Amino acid sequence: MNTNDIIYQQQQEQQERKPNFIEKLCSCIYYFRKKSNKTNDKYQLGIDTPKSHSRKVCVLDLDETLVHSQFKAENDHDFSLDIIVQSQLFKVYVTVRPGVENFIDTLSEYFEVIMWTASLKEYADPVMDIIDPSRRALTRLYRESCTPIQGGLTKNLSKLGRNLKDVIIIDNSQMSFIFQQENGYLIKDFIADKNDNELETLLPFLIWLSQQNDVRPVSQLFKQYFMNESIQRKHSKRQILSQSMILNNQNSNKKLDTKAQRTHTVNHCDIEEIELRAEANINSPNIEMKLNDQTDDESRETFEISNC
Incomplete structure (x- = not known):
């Protein structure tokens, strides 16, 4: 599409230039075809047939x-x-x-x-x-x-x-x-x-x-469609997280009643999951989140979790 008019490219900007040989050739072909095939413009395409x-x-x-x-x-x-x-x-x-x-x-x-x-x-x-x-x-x-x-x-x-x-x-x-x-x-x-x-x-x-x-309008409906798809994906993820937390809680109930503290360090890639848990109210009531002062790596956060 870069060299001549056989393969057509829309002109985004109008520039004055001399047409090359192939463009002249194709223009002539198109002109004579159009001249020899004059039809009523309304029925030019010939595709408005019973379909x-x-x-x-x-x-x-x-x-x-x-x-x-x-x-x-x-x-x-x-x-x-x-x-x-x-x-x-x-x-x-x-x-x-x-x-x-x-x-x-x-x-x-x-x-x-x-x-x-x-x-x-x-x-x-x-x-x-x-x-x-x-x-x-x-x-x-x-x-x-x-x-x-x-x-x-x-x-x-x-x-x-x-x-x-x-x-x-x-x-x-x-x-x-x-x-x-x-x-x-x-x-x-x-x-x-x-x-x-x-x-x-x-x-x-x-x-x-x-x-x-x-x-x-197609473009507006396209944006609307993918926005709805994004919302549905988030909702599905919340449901999966909720089911996962229920299973985790069931497993934790089988453990000893003695309290044990453990520290879990996560990267920022886990923040979305944590936020989704918070929005869905599926965090354990015994989970406390604290941000430690970390000068060596500010992209990591520490969460202290108390298990019952």
Whole structure:
């Protein structure tokens, strides 16, 4: 995506420069295709056909969202393609975002999946065939389905012919959903990080979103979802700690009645657990906490515990 217009990259900043040969070539191809395929803009995409409208629609971008492609074998790419545009051969090296195939397969169980790219069909189709071999994405859309705006191209979701409350788009460029910003999820750019887990992290949220009456505003619902998840994880941890303390108390009752004091030193990594115990009121009434003066290591605290 760094060298020419076959693999499309949204222009974040407008810069005046002379287009290279390949960009001129692709611009000409796009112009003549558009001229020879004039159709009513309302029915341009041809996808508002009788389908399972009971399910919501998830639009997936391709480049820097699901894959990263370039014309040099610089990174540890996953596969390469030979594509022909106007009788000219190009070699493209493609790196796949971790978890793509499972992401698409799982997503298709909850959404009607559409792949929509601003790239040329000659490049995009072979890539889509590899990352979606089962054709879970029911529809594929390319550059000719995009809407030209100042500074690049955008994807007008209203052309899908669906109620926008049921449509979400996942894209690495905000320009792609500039007309329907509440429907867009701005995903982190993918280049070549094999430890990337964006798709794995995003999937539970999308499954939850598929069950909501309205997917908008996507970004706000995303924050709300993970905030609730964090609260639930804390609650689960409190329950585990509570059960653990009950077991400990039962074991301590079996010991001798003589009082014995012991000192337990903890690191600050244990503070969260101690706080959770305090919030849940599960500390023993005979536990006293005292902070000793420690000049050699201020990151450690000493707790004196009296066992009955």
